[in-house]
Amino acid sequence: MSQPKHIHHYHRHMSISYPVSFRQRLYSLVVVPLILLIAAGFVISRLGGQTLPSLPSLSWGLLILALLATFLRLLLAYALALVLAVPLALLISHNQKVERVLFPLFDIVQSVPVLAFFPVVILFFVHFNWYNGAAIFILLLTMMWSIVFSVVGGLQVVPSDIKAVGKVFKLTGLKYITKVLLPSVVPYLVTGSLLAWAGGWNIIIVAEVLHTYIPGGSSSKDLFGIGNILVETASSGQQHSFFMALLALVAFVGLMNFFIWQKLLRYAEKFKFD
Amino acid sequence: MIIFKQVNKIYSGGTQALKDVSFEVADEELFCIVGPSGCGKSTVLKIIAGLEDPSSGEVRKPTNVGMVFQSGALLPWLNVFDNVALGLRAQNAGWRKIKEETQKYIEMVGLNSLEQKLPRELSGGQKQRVGIARALAINPQVLLLDEPFSALDTGTTEELHKDLIKIWQQTKKTIVMVSHSLEEAVTLAGRIMLMKAGQVDGIFEINLPYPRREQAHSFIEEVHKLRHAFFE
Numbered sequence: 001m002s003q004p005k006h007i008h009h010y011h012r013h014m015s016i017s018y019p020v021s022f023r024q025r026l027y028s029l030v031v032v033p034l035i036l037l038i039a040a041g042f043v044i045s046r047l048g049g050q051t052l053p054s055l056p057s058l059s060w061g062l063l064i065l066a067l068l069a070t071f072l073r074l075l076l077a078y079a080l081a082l083v084l085a086v087p088l089a090l091l092i093s094h095n096q097k098v099e100r101v102l103f104p105l106f107d108i109v110q111s112v113p114v115l116a117f118f119p120v121v122i123l124f125f126v127h128f129n130w131y132n133g134a135a136i137f138i139l140l141l142t143m144m145w146s147i148v149f150s151v152v153g154g155l156q157v158v159p160s161d162i163k164a165v166g167k168v169f170k171l172t173g174l175k176y177i178t179k180v181l182l183p184s185v186v187p188y189l190v191t192g193s194l195l196a197w198a199g200g201w202n203i204i205i206v207a208e209v210l211h212t213y214i215p216g217g218s219s220s221k222d223l224f225g226i227g228n229i230l231v232e233t234a235s236s237g238q239q240h241s242f243f244m245a246l247l248a249l250v251a252f253v254g255l256m257n258f259f260i261w262q263k264l265l266r267y268a269e270k271f272k273f274d
Numbered sequence: 275m276i277i278f279k280q281v282n283k284i285y286s287g288g289t290q291a292l293k294d295v296s297f298e299v300a301d302e303e304l305f306c307i308v309g310p311s312g313c314g315k316s317t318v319l320k321i322i323a324g325l326e327d328p329s330s331g332e333v334r335k336p337t338n339v340g341m342v343f344q345s346g347a348l349l350p351w352l353n354v355f356d357n358v359a360l361g362l363r364a365q366n367a368g369w370r371k372i373k374e375e376t377q378k379y380i381e382m383v384g385l386n387s388l389e390q391k392l393p394r395e396l397s398g399g400q401k402q403r404v405g406i407a408r409a410l411a412i413n414p415q416v417l418l419l420d421e422p423f424s425a426l427d428t429g430t431t432e433e434l435h436k437d438l439i440k441i442w443q444q445t446k447k448t449i450v451m452v453s454h455s456l457e458e459a460v461t462l463a464g465r466i467m468l469m470k471a472g473q474v475d476g477i478f479e480i481n482l483p484y485p486r487r488e489q490a491h492s493f494i495e496e497v498h499k500l501r502h503a504f505f506e
Contacts, residue, residue: 161347164325168341169361169412183351270392271351 029258033250040246058229058241063248070208070225071252073132074200077139081196085144086189089151090177103152110145114138114203131223135207142203143196150192154185159273186271190264201253205230226252275301276322276416276450281331283317283472291317292328293472299416304442304449306463308456308500313469315452319418322450336416340409344421346401348393354380354404355389361412379407382441399430406438410445419451423458432487435461439484456504460496461486468504476503 092099092106125134158181166172166180208227226249233242276299283292292314299305307315320326322335340361348357359376367375380389383403393401402422409417423431439462442449453459459466460480468475478500480486486493 159345159347161343161345162349164323164341164343165347165349165360167325168323168339169364169408171360171364175364180349183349186351273350 025258025262028262029254033254037247037250041243058233058244060244060248063226063229063245066224066226066229066245067248067252069223070204070227073136073207073223073225074139074197074204077136077143077200078193078196080136080140081144081147082193084140085147085192086151086182088144089148089155090181092148092152093155106145106148110149114142135204135223138207139200139203142199146195146199147189147192150188150195151185154188155181157273158184162273183271184273187268190261190268193264194261197256201249275299275334276336276448277332277334278318278321279332281318281321281328281333283314283321283326284329291472295331295469295472295474297467297474297477299448299450301448302446304462304464305451306459306466307450307452307469308454308459308466309469309475310454312471314472315469316420318469319420319450319452322416323418336414338412338414339416339418340412340414341418342402342405342409342420342422344424346393346398346405348401348404348408350393353390353392354385354396357393357404358407358411360408365412375411375413376407379411380404382410382444383407384437397430398426399434402426402434403437406441410441410447414447416448416450419449421452421454424454431458436485438462443484456497456500460493460500466500468500470504478503 088102088106092102121137122134125131125137162180162184166176171179204225205227208223208225209231226245229245230242230249233239233245278295278297281292281295282290284290295314295318307318309315317326319341321328321333323339323341324335324337349360352360355376358380359372362372362375377389380386383406385400385403385407388396388400393404396404405422406417406419423434426434435458438449441447451459451462456466460482463480465477465479467477480496482489482492482496
């Protein structure tokens with residue numbers, strides 16, 4: 001089957017290598033975040049916001065709860081993104097006609113900044129008084145495209161002999177998908193998920209501060225989460241609290257990387273065809 | 275029993291991979307198809323396997339077919355046992371039967387102690403043995419081999435030749451094997467079909483007893499005969 005040239009370059013060469021030794025992993029957990037935090041601290045202290053009398057600093061307990069709230073939102077959005085993205089990727093790869101219609105469409109949709117849609121989406125959810133819904137919807141749209149394109153790329157490089165094995169040994173339909181195709185794309189699924197979460201963390205800063213998008217909205221409608229805290233403390237010049245929140249976020253993401261992503265990347269090696 | 279009658283295969287780009295190919299393979303025969311790259315031998319095999327359909331002509335082939343690939347094509351996330359059991363599991367056979375059959379064929383190819391290993395822990399020769407066991411485990415009516423030993427070193431290949439003959443004599447399966455090597459075909463086959471540019475160049479019988487390389491003179495004679503037939 002001859003494929004449109006542009007598909008060849010999509011996400012197929014994005015492979016994230018994982019640190020091999022424990023020492024390297026520790027570097028990624030400690031050294032890199034440390035450098036980032038020091039740099040951030042430097043910038044903040046130089047360019048700090050208005051010097052309002054700072055309120056007492058946030059408690060770590062509050063920060064941890066906020067992180068958890070944000071994390072749960074991301075988790076839910078990710079789960080929904082998986083449920084939508086994987087079947088979509090399978091659909092695009094299965095049928096050349098479908099591919100020709102959907103692929104350019106998705107290409108356009110994913111490149112439009114999600115935040116540009118934000119006000120429209122907000123208005124819809126505001127109608128139902130469901131602000132968490134709005135945030136999760138935005139997250140979902142941000143996260144799903146990385147997964148779709150990664151999996152599509154992965155499906156394109158399944159060796160033709162492997163596909164032949166499926167046919168010869170009578171693995172058809174659902175069995176073919178679950179026992180041959182999906183395992184084949186596990187490395188791409190992990191890469192796509194990692195990228196999805198990275199995008200998600202980015203968007204969450206904004207998605208939790210909804211009142212700026214609602215005409216006549218008040219901050220009482222904002223969602224509780226780390227994104228909200230970061231924005232509020234930064235804009236009101238509470239440098240110390242901001243830095244604490246930033247530290248908490250970086251630590252959390254670093255720990256996620258250490259305990260989850262690196263383990264997943266190592267697990268995904270088992271599924272590679274080399 | 276496999277029958278090809280004036281089979282043509284033309285791909286959508288216009289290339290004619292097969293032109294008027296006709297031959298028959300009898301039951302329990304070891305039949306080799308030999309020719310240079312692009313001669314259509316793999317296409318013939320794919321049609322027997324059901325992976326391709328002929329553009330025209332008549333094909334009679336069995337429905338239950340096992341295939342061994344040049345690249346091995348083992349699923350990298352499954353260990354030896356699960357790879358060999360793949361076809362049986364697809365048929366929803368009972369777990370007892372799966373266990374028995376899988377172990378029987380793993381033993382037949384000489385890999386008993388390696389059931390738990392993953393493909394990346396195996397040598398090239400071992401991977402091909404797994405491939406053979408996997409193809410035999412479904413009890414196919416015909417066993418197809420697509421240049422299975424091309425990527426292996428000579429020593430391993432010779433070992434596998436001997437074992438393939440043993441397995442063939444033991445299981446009495448019909449075997450169709452594609453090869454680019456005349457020597458390999460003369461070592462193994464009862465009949466050899468030479469192909470060139472999509473057409474059948476000749477079908478030859480080899481009447482030497484097994485094992486063949488041991489009888490150096492007759493072996494070399496047969497190879498020379500075929501070479502002449504092929505290059506005239």
